[in-house]
Amino acid sequence: MMKPKNIFRIKNKIYGFKKTLIIAEAGSNHNQDFKLAKKLIDIASKANCDAVKFQLFEADNIIQKKYKGWRILKKLELNKRWLKKLKSYANKKKLLFGVSPFDLNSLVELNKINVDFIKIASPEIQDIKLIEEAAKSKKPVIISTGAANLIDIANAYNSVNKISKNFAFLHCVSIYPSKIEKLNLNMIKTMRKFLGVPIGFSDHSSSIVIPSIAVSKGASIIEKHITFDKNAKGPDHHFALEEKELEAMVKYIRETEVSFGTDLKQPVTKNENNNLGRRIVVKRNLKKGQKIRDKDLIILRGDLTGILPVDREKIIGLKLNRKKNRNEILKWQDFK
Numbered sequence: 001m002m003k004p005k006n007i008f009r010i011k012n013k014i015y016g017f018k019k020t021l022i023i024a025e026a027g028s029n030h031n032q033d034f035k036l037a038k039k040l041i042d043i044a045s046k047a048n049c050d051a052v053k054f055q056l057f058e059a060d061n062i063i064q065k066k067y068k069g070w071r072i073l074k075k076l077e078l079n080k081r082w083l084k085k086l087k088s089y090a091n092k093k094k095l096l097f098g099v100s101p102f103d104l105n106s107l108v109e110l111n112k113i114n115v116d117f118i119k120i121a122s123p124e125i126q127d128i129k130l131i132e133e134a135a136k137s138k139k140p141v142i143i144s145t146g147a148a149n150l151i152d153i154a155n156a157y158n159s160v161n162k163i164s165k166n167f168a169f170l171h172c173v174s175i176y177p178s179k180i181e182k183l184n185l186n187m188i189k190t191m192r193k194f195l196g197v198p199i200g201f202s203d204h205s206s207s208i209v210i211p212s213i214a215v216s217k218g219a220s221i222i223e224k225h226i227t228f229d230k231n232a233k234g235p236d237h238h239f240a241l242e243e244k245e246l247e248a249m250v251k252y253i254r255e256t257e258v259s260f261g262t263d264l265k266q267p268v269t270k271n272e273n274n275n276l277g278r279r280i281v282v283k284r285n286l287k288k289g290q291k292i293r294d295k296d297l298i299i300l301r302g303d304l305t306g307i308l309p310v311d312r313e314k315i316i317g318l319k320l321n322r323k324k325n326r327n328e329i330l331k332w333q334d335f336k
Helices: 034-046 068-074 080-092 104-113 128-136 150-161 187-195 210-216 243-259 270-276 309-315
Strands: 008-010 013-015 021-027 051-056 096-101 117-120 141-144 167-172 199-203 221-225 278-282 297-301
Touching (some): 021 034, 034 080, 034 243, 051 080, 051 104, 080 096, 096 104, 104 128, 117 128, 141 150, 150 167, 167 187, 167 221, 199 210, 210 221, 210 243, 221 243
Parallel strands (some): 021 221, 051 096, 096 117, 141 167, 167 199, 199 221
8 A cells, every 4th residue: 555645746836735735627617708717817816726727628629520519618618829828817816827638739738838737637537648748748747537437547647657756636526516425525535545646626516615624534636616607608607616605615725724733632722721721629628637538629720730630549548748728729749
């Protein structure tokens, strides 16, 4: 079994150790409008995402014209001449810029603009040639696994791993939108153990909370579809997040990250100890030389220099070397 690695690098930034890479998936929700494409970048920036991602494909290279899906995809194509401007705009907004190429020609275009990272979409996980060429670009590669089985994932892993070591996989359920009960977030842990590389989650549910739960399960990367309007025309708008929803999702993820703390169980602050810590106190006035009886004692919050409740049995029968007043904390020096 491989030791799970959780670090993923893009440019000079490291994700997965203390910070989740949050990708706003613009996808094809630009509706072939350059201004709307820029608006999606604005939404990702305002929500404090780390990256924005688009999709690049030609319908003719994905599906035969005789099928209904060709017309749908044709209306979703991104103008490749926009890529350089969109990347520049995203980078100015302090966002990483990624793209999913759906064929080798699209990958060539991404190499021309020096894209920040490459995402292999779920339908292309069996396209080993595309995965290998993406790895050869020396860019970070993220591979999504919707509808894939462990054999598909293993084949993709072997293909990229022999070329590059900076890659990650995303657990994904390719249902739009995905029902909560179908998300199978436990697969994140399984994939981390199986592959030993950073694992993220591409979330197609409409929830703004599920991504933070995925992070608590070990996800290093979160990808979420975004839109400028859920009611806009197109197959991916209705389940995508609008600006305010995206902001809330990011906030939940960041709160989840800082809540992890450490593996060491101890009082977090002195105040926590002072507020909750208890010590042994005498219930009544006791004289010097008097033996301690169990009925003389009570456990109260107070001076943390006193004797711990766990030592109660140890002091039964011991003689006091000084008098103790009612409600006074017992200390070990009281018996010396």
